[in-house]
Amino acid sequence: MMADIILLGRSGQVATAVAALAATTGRNIRQLARPAFDLSNPDSIAPALEPVLAAAAPGSVLVNATAYTDVNRAEAEPDLAHTLNALAPGILAENCRQAGMPLIHLSTDYVYDGTKGAPYVETDACNPLSVYGRTKLAGDEAVMRSGARHVILRTSAVYSATGKNFVRTMLELGRRQDHVRVVADQSTNPTAAANIATAILEIADRLAMGTPDGGVFHFCGDTSVSWADFATEIFGIAEGLGERAVQVGRIAAKEFASPAARPAFSVLDCGAIADRFGISQPDHGEALARAITLILAGGTTGDATKAC
Numbered sequence: 001m002m003a004d005i006i007l008l009g010r011s012g013q014v015a016t017a018v019a020a021l022a023a024t025t026g027r028n029i030r031q032l033a034r035p036a037f038d039l040s041n042p043d044s045i046a047p048a049l050e051p052v053l054a055a056a057a058p059g060s061v062l063v064n065a066t067a068y069t070d071v072n073r074a075e076a077e078p079d080l081a082h083t084l085n086a087l088a089p090g091i092l093a094e095n096c097r098q099a100g101m102p103l104i105h106l107s108t109d110y111v112y113d114g115t116k117g118a119p120y121v122e123t124d125a126c127n128p129l130s131v132y133g134r135t136k137l138a139g140d141e142a143v144m145r146s147g148a149r150h151v152i153l154r155t156s157a158v159y160s161a162t163g164k165n166f167v168r169t170m171l172e173l174g175r176r177q178d179h180v181r182v183v184a185d186q187s188t189n190p191t192a193a194a195n196i197a198t199a200i201l202e203i204a205d206r207l208a209m210g211t212p213d214g215g216v217f218h219f220c221g222d223t224s225v226s227w228a229d230f231a232t233e234i235f236g237i238a239e240g241l242g243e244r245a246v247q248v249g250r251i252a253a254k255e256f257a258s259p260a261a262r263p264a265f266s267v268l269d270c271g272a273i274a275d276r277f278g279i280s281q282p283d284h285g286e287a288l289a290r291a292i293t294l295i296l297a298g299g300t301t302g303d304a305t306k307a308c
């Protein structure tokens with residue numbers, strides 16, 4: 001059964017990828033996004049959502065691809081980050097519970113503190129280091145408490161050919177500089193938004209069929225890298241596609257003035273999603289090469305200044 005999708009978000013990396021994949025597979029999808037659907041006003045959420053959920057076909061699934069994702073700016077805007085990342089998911093989940101509709105919600109490796117020294121499993125204790133991480137964790141907890149059928153997908157270092165992300169930031173810098181300094185003592189698993197979209201739609205179909213398998217699941221690319229190694233890989237692929245060579249200087253996180261603290265090792269173990277849903281970790285190199293090819297073909301790298 002192919003689930004109908006009600007998708008929250010439009011221009012975001014994951015929202016764009018889910019909409020694109022749904023379109024190529026002929027799946028019914030309805031998108032709710034700003035300005036008509038603005039999560040910064042919590043009182044407006046239920047009135048906007050209720051009629052949409054009530055009119056949805058049986059087997060529909062709500063996918064929340066919205067969030068406040070600017071990790072550094074969240075330190076200066078904790079109230080807005082809390083509204084979007086903590087309050088809004090709770091309201092969405094409560095509406096899903098009332099309508100009997102499953103919810104797929106996105107979360108982050110930044111709910112962990114990165115001190116475990118081994119890949120995190122879903123039952124590990126959370127201890128976020130930043131406003132972004134704390135507000136995302138509060139959102140996860142609100143979804144879990146709601147009583148709605150849900151899957152929370154915790155992912156990491158999302159990139160795509162559109163939007164703000166580390167890959168686009170590096171390609172932009174590489175066009176202006178022949179040397180960049182990148183943090184070498186923080187590791188994560190880069191994940192292509194296109195691969196997240198595939199996982200979301202597979203899970204949506206299972207939820208629409210009534211599978212009871214809900215809860216928190218990790219999903220990320222199959223390779224853990226430091227940001228410096230990731231940058232080296234990006235520049236290597238770009239050079240192979242005709243861009244000029246760029247050297248990566250390896251620095252410690254403490255040398256890089258950043259408002260938000262980030263975990264040193266927030267690698268995610270993806271065994272549970274493989275066991276429950278048969279979803280395996282996507283090939284990192286293949287997805288990265290595809291995204292870089294698309295970005296370079298587009299000829300623009302945009303204003304990409306953050307990675308979360």
Ligand SMILES: NC(=O)c1ccc[n+]([C@@H]2O[C@H](COP(=O)([O-])OP(=O)(O)OC[C@H]3O[C@@H](n4cnc5c(N)ncnc54)[C@H](OP(=O)(O)O)[C@@H]3O)[C@@H](O)[C@H]2O)c1
Nearest residue numbers: 009010011012013014038039040066067069106108158308
């Ligand atoms: N980016 C990462 O590296 C990363 C890493 C781990 C986890 N995640 C999680 O993955 C999910 C998707 O991230 P992403 O990278 O796709 O995010 P993104 O590219 O920053 O997109 C954010 C989305 O949120 C929507 N949004 C922001 N403020 C809103 C508001 N006031 N009202 C309604 N919608 C609003 C945006 O709406 P518009 O469509 O109107 O612009 C956009 O669609 C998030 O839950 C994030 O926490 C991301």
